[in-house]
Amino acid sequence: xxxxxxxxxxxxxxxxxGRCEPRKLLVDFIREDLGLTGTHAGCEHGVCGACTIFYNGxxxxxxxxxxxxxxxxxxxxxxxxxxxxxxxxxxxxxxxEHHALQCGFCTPGMLIAALDYLKINPSPTEDEIxxxxxxxxxxxxxYINIVKAVKAGAEAMRAAKS
Amino acid sequence: xxxxxFDYHCPATVDEAIAVLGRYQGExxxxxxxxxxxxxxxxxxxxxxxxxDLNRIRGLDQTEVTDGTVRIGAMARQRRLEFAPLVAExxxxxxxxxxxxxxxxxxxxxxIGGSIAHADPAAEIPMxxxxxxxxxxxxxxxGERCIAAPDLFVAPLTTALGFDEIxxxxxxxxxxxxxxxAIEEFARRKGDFAIAAIAVMLVRDGERCTTARLATAGIGPxxxxxxDAEAILKERGLGEAAVAAAAQRAAELVEPxxxxxxxxxxxxxxxxxxxxxxxLKARDRQNVRSG
Numbered sequence: 001x002x003x004x005x006x007x008x009x010x011x012x013x014x015x016x017x018g019r020c021e022p023r024k025l026l027v028d029f030i031r032e033d034l035g036l037t038g039t040h041a042g043c044e045h046g047v048c049g050a051c052t053i054f055y056n057g058x059x060x061x062x063x064x065x066x067x068x069x070x071x072x073x074x075x076x077x078x079x080x081x082x083x084x085x086x087x088x089x090x091x092x093x094x095x096x097e098h099h100a101l102q103c104g105f106c107t108p109g110m111l112i113a114a115l116d117y118l119k120i121n122p123s124p125t126e127d128e129i130x131x132x133x134x135x136x137x138x139x140x141x142x143y144i145n146i147v148k149a150v151k152a153g154a155e156a157m158r159a160a161k162s
Numbered sequence: 163x164x165x166x167x168f169d170y171h172c173p174a175t176v177d178e179a180i181a182v183l184g185r186y187q188g189e190x191x192x193x194x195x196x197x198x199x200x201x202x203x204x205x206x207x208x209x210x211x212x213x214x215d216l217n218r219i220r221g222l223d224q225t226e227v228t229d230g231t232v233r234i235g236a237m238a239r240q241r242r243l244e245f246a247p248l249v250a251e252x253x254x255x256x257x258x259x260x261x262x263x264x265x266x267x268x269x270x271x272x273x274i275g276g277s278i279a280h281a282d283p284a285a286e287i288p289m290x291x292x293x294x295x296x297x298x299x300x301x302x303x304x305g306e307r308c309i310a311a312p313d314l315f316v317a318p319l320t321t322a323l324g325f326d327e328i329x330x331x332x333x334x335x336x337x338x339x340x341x342x343x344a345i346e347e348f349a350r351r352k353g354d355f356a357i358a359a360i361a362v363m364l365v366r367d368g369e370r371c372t373t374a375r376l377a378t379a380g381i382g383p384x385x386x387x388x389x390d391a392e393a394i395l396k397e398r399g400l401g402e403a404a405v406a407a408a409a410q411r412a413a414e415l416v417e418p419x420x421x422x423x424x425x426x427x428x429x430x431x432x433x434x435x436x437x438x439x440x441x442l443k444a445r446d447r448q449n450v451r452s453g
Contacts, residue, residue, distance in 0.1 A: 022170030135265035
């Protein structure tokens with residue numbers, strides 16, 4: 001029962017599979033078994049948010065889930081945000097334009113957490129943005145530009161829709 | 163920072179889960195949302211022999227209202243409940259509390275039953291269970307039993323649930339539509355564990371306060387009702403002096419913990435401040451609702 005188990009799931013629209021022990025964390029499965037190293041393992045106890053991914057359409061911490069639990073699930077990681085020709089997602093573009101990262105370690109989590117919140121509230125105020133990204137820690141202390149970027153990214157996404 | 167080896171079980175029914183739990187004689191842990199358990203396993207503060215994952219049991223996340231009671235399946239996700247119209251209508255205090263629970267991405271996975279069974283002294287959902295005089299349904303090999311909130315919380319991270327019992331449902335009496343309510347919480351950062359929090363529900367009839375509920379989180383080893391402070395409001399109403407007296411009594415009633423976040427004295431002080439603020443907020447909100 002602690003022996004390796006088969007896991008089949010959909011990641012960034014592609015069917016993927018792997019085999020690992022039940023104790024393997026989802027973040028490690030994504031990075032080591034699927035080779036998608038855009039999702040970062042930071043604190044590994046659910047606090048820093050660098051490992052945040054979309055799990056069946058909602059943001060979740062991949063460091064406090066077991067990979068075996070994701071069997072049959074649909075994941076979206078930071079690698080799945082840009083278009084296949086490499087054109088950045090409007091939120092990624094906004095992060096680029098507003099210099100919303102220094103080291104970049106928190107960026108995948110910031111992007112996913114921001115996009116998740118925008119699904120609930122597409123036109124957030126600055127305070128609401130700060131509240132939403134409080135789910136992810138940036139240790140370069142770059143929050144000001146991140147807030148600017150999320151606001152700009154949200155505007156770009158609304159403009160693209162209308 | 164990786165969990166130790168464990169046997170993984172993923173039962174399809176509650177009965178099957180109870181049978182597996184019994185086999186491990188207290189050495190197995192139940193996995194609900196995992197937002198507290200898995201961090202503890204990553205740190206190896208918890209090294210259970212087995213994990214019994216409830217996430218593939220169907221029907222444990224249903225919510226319904228019967229005879230004025232909101233019955234919430236233990237595996238209902240906090241995020242789902244936060245945005246559920248049925249909860250907003252019948253249990254607005256719970257809706258408000260959920261916004262204080264971790265962050266949106268942890269509420270995606272976190273469950274109502276998991277939070278209660280984990281019994282972290284700082285958790286907001288157990289505080290609401292106390293404030294609304296709720297109960298939980300525990301199912302074990304002998305069948306089901308109900309445990310009322312005051313009997314459930316025994317010590318930090320310890321409940322009255324037996325090792326072979328599973329919390330399957332949370333029952334909360336629907337709040338009176340005219341009730342005012344509020345949560346006031348003090349924490350160092352948004353989404354951190356509460357250093358002190360107070361939940362209030364009030365019902366007012368003219369100058370009189372006919373129902374008063376005050377409950378704590380983060381202050382003592384378990385969430386408690388502040389019955390003597392409630393009594394002051396019911397006897398003396400919701401004027402400034404009565405509210406101040408109730409807040410002072412609340413600060414005397416608690417048994418505050420001391421840790422690296424705050425001294426016992428500071429928690430006692432916070433209890434008075436937050437109680438006063440929460441009562442006033444609930445009182446004013448009630449005016450808005452009835453006006």
